[in-house]
Each structure stands twice: as structure tokens, then as C-alpha cells.
Amino acid sequence: MFTTKEMPSPSSLFSAYASMAASMMLFRSMVNELVPYPVRGYLLSTLRYFFKAHSPALTLVIDEANGMTRNQVYDAASVYLCTKISPKTERLKISKSPKEKNLKIRLEKGEKLVDFYEGVELQWTFVCSEPEKNNPGDPYFPRSEKKFFELTFHKSHKQKVLDSYVPFILEKAKLISDEERVLKMYTLNNSFHNCGGMKWESINLEHPATFETLAMDPGLKSSVIEDLNRFVKRKEFYKRVGRAWKRGYLLYGPPGTGKSSLVAAMANHLKFDIYDLQLANIVRDSDLRKLLLATANRSILVIEDIDCSVDLPDRPQSHSGGRKQPVHQQQQDSGGTRASLTLSGLLNFIDGLWSTCGDERIIIFTTNHKDRLDPALLRPGRMDMHIHMSYCTYHGFKLLASNYLGIHGSHMLFGEIEALMEEAEVTPAQVAEELMKSENTDVALEGLVKLLKRKKLEGDQGDEMIGSEDRGTKKQKTEKKKKQPVRNARRKMKNLSNADIGVLVDCA
Numbered sequence: 001m002f003t004t005k006e007m008p009s010p011s012s013l014f015s016a017y018a019s020m021a022a023s024m025m026l027f028r029s030m031v032n033e034l035v036p037y038p039v040r041g042y043l044l045s046t047l048r049y050f051f052k053a054h055s056p057a058l059t060l061v062i063d064e065a066n067g068m069t070r071n072q073v074y075d076a077a078s079v080y081l082c083t084k085i086s087p088k089t090e091r092l093k094i095s096k097s098p099k100e101k102n103l104k105i106r107l108e109k110g111e112k113l114v115d116f117y118e119g120v121e122l123q124w125t126f127v128c129s130e131p132e133k134n135n136p137g138d139p140y141f142p143r144s145e146k147k148f149f150e151l152t153f154h155k156s157h158k159q160k161v162l163d164s165y166v167p168f169i170l171e172k173a174k175l176i177s178d179e180e181r182v183l184k185m186y187t188l189n190n191s192f193h194n195c196g197g198m199k200w201e202s203i204n205l206e207h208p209a210t211f212e213t214l215a216m217d218p219g220l221k222s223s224v225i226e227d228l229n230r231f232v233k234r235k236e237f238y239k240r241v242g243r244a245w246k247r248g249y250l251l252y253g254p255p256g257t258g259k260s261s262l263v264a265a266m267a268n269h270l271k272f273d274i275y276d277l278q279l280a281n282i283v284r285d286s287d288l289r290k291l292l293l294a295t296a297n298r299s300i301l302v303i304e305d306i307d308c309s310v311d312l313p314d315r316p317q318s319h320s321g322g323r324k325q326p327v328h329q330q331q332q333d334s335g336g337t338r339a340s341l342t343l344s345g346l347l348n349f350i351d352g353l354w355s356t357c358g359d360e361r362i363i364i365f366t367t368n369h370k371d372r373l374d375p376a377l378l379r380p381g382r383m384d385m386h387i388h389m390s391y392c393t394y395h396g397f398k399l400l401a402s403n404y405l406g407i408h409g410s411h412m413l414f415g416e417i418e419a420l421m422e423e424a425e426v427t428p429a430q431v432a433e434e435l436m437k438s439e440n441t442d443v444a445l446e447g448l449v450k451l452l453k454r455k456k457l458e459g460d461q462g463d464e465m466i467g468s469e470d471r472g473t474k475k476q477k478t479e480k481k482k483k484q485p486v487r488n489a490r491r492k493m494k495n496l497s498n499a500d501i502g503v504l505v506d507c508a
């Protein structure tokens with residue numbers, strides 16, 4: 001206990017405080033004078049470091065933007081985290097634009113959640129800092145709010161998070177975005193009122209064809225899927241060997257065998273947009289170039305019916321001494337209409353400039369008559385894979401029966417259908433049409449049996465006509481002769497094992 005005598009008087013306390021404050025101010029101004037500003041900052045931060053309680057946690061800050069460009073890790077995290085929403089989450093943001101398939105769910109500011117990766121606990125916080133009200137530096141462009149994620153975990157896992165967890169999130173988010181993505185089908189806008197020339201116009205691609213629903217030889221189907229999967233994974237390979245990251249497919253076969261359906265199945269499998277290039281609408285090579293350069297990465301460029309979509313002037317004829325004809329010469333030759341659009345122009349551009357200014361490009365030509373194609377299109381290295389879409393086989397029929405009628409096992413008419421299919425030529429489109437005619441499986445299959453019998457009869461009559469010199473018109477005979485190799489090839493194919501089918505797929 002203090003007695004009143006021992007207690008310092010308020011005036012002595014005040015004078016002690018005043019002299020201490022004066023010496024502090026003197027000391028501060030001396031330090032400010034003598035120690036340069038950067039050294040002061042360094043000393044302060046070192047002092048702070050020693051006096052701060054050390055935390056075992058490390059926090060990574062993932063900003064929305066990285067200068068002018070978006071931060072990929074931020075975008076990936078916002079997609080990935082919406083799959084990790086826990087029952088504890090209290091606020092979420094949802095949105096949907098007319099072009100999106102599903103609702104978009106995102107975290108609301110301030111929300112936290114916990115994720116576990118290979119036994120490591122990771123805490124995520126979504127932070128939105130309010131915009132600064134007074135931004136005197138730039139009154140016209142007030143700062144918008146700053147958004148970022150904070151990822152906190154034990155320091156000892158730093159390497160694992162950076163080397164493995166972050167790449168895992170990037171990969172996962174890509175898969176989710178691909179799933180959510182609405183594919184587009186681009187066609188040419190042919191309006192001449194448009195002074196900018198021809199342009200691509202897009203609609204949502206909602207073609208339901210997938211590899212599961214496609215009736216084609218199983219061996220061929222899996223080699224196409226494998227080829228596509230290998231292609232999209234080989235970015236580094238293409239770079240290493242110095243090739244443009246593109247792949248070309250030639251689909252050939254009679255009408256209704258599923259060439260266009262295969263294109264849609266490829267697009268759905270890879271989640272690539274489709275550019276449908278109708279050559280008949282293009283007049284000049286320069287227009288073609290412009291259009292090709294306007295196509296995006298991760299897309300499929302399709303040129304359907306290449307043999308008849310446009311009468312492209314062939315490559316230089318022998319009389320021109322192997323040199324390309326001058327443009328004016330070509331114009332005279334073809335009446336000056338589409339003279340300056342040439343097949344060699346198309347192929348050279350596709351192989352050259354176009355393929356080097358984009359990534360993950362696929363180009364597909366389809367034709368009903370491979371034999372009528374210009375050899376320039378068929379030469380090795382031009383199209384990487386030639387895919388033959390054949391008439392419907394029994395295996396293909398069973399897949400269609402399961403898709404259209406829900407018959408997963410067998411049916412009493414299957415035996416007869418199998419035998420008839422050995423003899424008759426029907427396309428999967430014709431089979432599908434028959435199977436759609438009735439919901440009653442017996443009625444639909446009987447309809448198919450009738451169709452197969454009719455086709456078999458037509459085939460037999462055709463064969464007889466070829467054998468006889470006297471019967472049938474010349475035109476009919478030529479038609480049948482043209483079909484004969486296809487029929488023989490189909491019969492041969494039915495007897496081949498899956499391993500043999502690889503031989504029919506020319507892979508460059």
C-alpha cells in the first residue's frame with residue numbers, strides 16, 4: 001500500500017510524461033533524418049518478423065486476374081469448388097444464360113469450405129474486397145471489387161499442393177467445363193447484304209449421336225475412339241516432331257451409313273464445335289482463307305460430300321507442264337464463276353498456314369464415292385485415317401434394336417434377320433427407319449424382315465442382270481457393276497475378325 005507521501009504527485013507524473021514524449025519525438029526525427037526510408041522499412045519488417053507468433057499454416061492467394069489476363073487457377077478453382085459445396089455452406093450464387101445447359105453455381109463472398117486431397121486438409125475462402133469509394137488517382141475509372149480465393153493448409157504440404165493439387169484442380173475444372181459446355185455448329189451466313197462478306201453463324205449443336213448409339217464395326221469404332229483420345233493428349237508430341245496439331249479423317253461409304261452421325265459423335269466425344277464448310281457457297285480462295293482463319297481451336301472442320309459439293313478445278317493437268325494454271329486461265333475455263341477456288345488452294349491452305357495458327361484442329365471430309373476423289377486428297381499424309389462406313393451388319397442391327405426397341409437380349413426373328421443380312425444390302429438409316437415404324441417389337445421386326453427380303457431380291461436380280469448380256473439397260477448394268485465391289489467387300493468384311501479390320505483402316 002502506498003501512503004500519500006510515497007505517491008508521485010499528478011504534476012510530477014505529467015512532467016515525466018512530457019519529457020519522455022519530447023525525447024521520443026526527438027529520437028524519431030533523428031532516425032528519420034539519419035536512416036534512409038528503405039532501410040527503415042527493412043528494419044521494421046525484420047522486427048515484426050521476430051515478434052510475430054509463427055503460424056504453421058501457409059495461405060496462397062489466388063487473384064481473379066493476372067494483370068490484363070484472367071488467372072486460370074482462379075477460374076478453375078471457382079468451377080471446381082462448386083462440386084465441393086458442403087451442408088455447412090450458407091450462401092451460394094446461381095445463374096444461367098440462355099445459351100447454357102445447366103445452372104451455374106458459384107460460392108458467395110466470404111464463404112469458406114474444406115477440401116481433402118490425399119489426406120491433406122485444405123481450407124478455401126472466397127474473398128471479395130469492396131471497391132475503394134474514393135479513387136482520387138482515377139476518378140473516371142473507379143476500381144471494381146477485387147475477388148480472390150485464399151487457400152490455406154499446413155506449410156509442410158506446400159510442394160504437394162503446388163505440384164499435384166493445383167494441377168489436379170486445373171484438370172478437374174476442364175472436365176467439368178467441357179461437360180457444361182454447349183457445343184456449337186457453325187454454318188456459313190450466305191447473305192450478300194452483309195457488306196463484310198461471308199461469316200460463320202452459330203447455333204447450338206444438339207445432335208444426339210454418340211459412339212454408343214452409332215452402329216458401326218466395333219473394332220473400327222474403338223480404333224476411331226482411341227485415335228481421337230490419343231490425338232487430344234499429344235500436344236507435346238506434335239510440338240516435338242514439328243507438326244501442326246491437327247488430324248484429318250476421310251469418311252466414305254454409301255448414303256445413310258452414318259457419316260454425318262459419326263462427325264456428330266466425334267464432336268460430342270471431344271466436346272469440339274463443328275464448322276460445316278459448304279464449299280458450294282464459296283467463290284474465291286481468299287474467302288476460303290478468311291473463313292478458315294476465323295475458325296476457333298478445339299474444333300472440327302467438316303466438308304461434306306467433297307466429291308460433288310463443288311466442281312473444284314483439278315490440280316494442274318499434264319498439258320500445263322505440272323505448273324498451276326494462272327487465275328485468269330482458270331476463270332476462262334470455268335466460265336469465270338468459281339474459277340479462283342481450287343482444290344489445291346484448299347488443301348495447301350489446310351496443310352499449311354491454317355493448321356499452324358491453331359491448336360487441336362480436326363478436319364473431316366465425307367464422300368459417298370471414294371473412287372471419284374481427286375488423288376491429291378488421297379495421297380498419304382493428307383488424311384490421317386480413312387474410315388469406311390459400311391452397310392448395316394448383324395452386329396449393327398442388334399445395337400439399333402437395343403436403342404430403338406429396347407431389345408437387349410434376343411428375339412425369335414433375330415436368326416432370320418441375321419441370315420438375310422448376309423445377303424441383302426441395307427443401310428443403318430434404312431434399318432433405323434423400319435425400327436421406328438412401330439413401338440410393337442414384333443411388328444417393327446417383321447417390317448424389317450420384309451425390307452431385307454425385298455433388298456435381297458433386288459440384289460439377286462442385279463447379279464443376274466450382270467451375268468446376262470441381253471437383259472437390262474446399259475445404265476442399270478453399270479450401276480450394278482459399280483455396286484458389286486462394295487457388296488463383295490462387305491461380305492468379306494463380315495468374315496473378318498476385329499484384328500483384321502485394322503488393315504482396312506489406313507493410318508498414316
Ligand SMILES: Nc1ncnc2c1ncn2[C@@H]1O[C@H](COP(=O)(O)OP(=O)(O)OP(=O)(O)O)[C@@H](O)[C@H]1O
Pocket residue numbers: 213214215216253254255256257258259260261262368389427428429430432
Ligand atoms: N451407323 C449408324 N448408326 C446409327 N444410326 C445411323 C447410322 N447410320 C445412319 N443412321 C441413322 O440414319 C440417319 C442418317 O444418317 P447420316 O446422315 O449420318 O448418314 P450419312 O452417311 O451422312 O448419309 P449421306 O451420305 O446421305 O450424308 C441418322 O440420323 C441416323 O438416325
Ligand SMILES: [Mg+2]
Pocket residue numbers: 259260261304366
Ligand atoms: Mg451425311
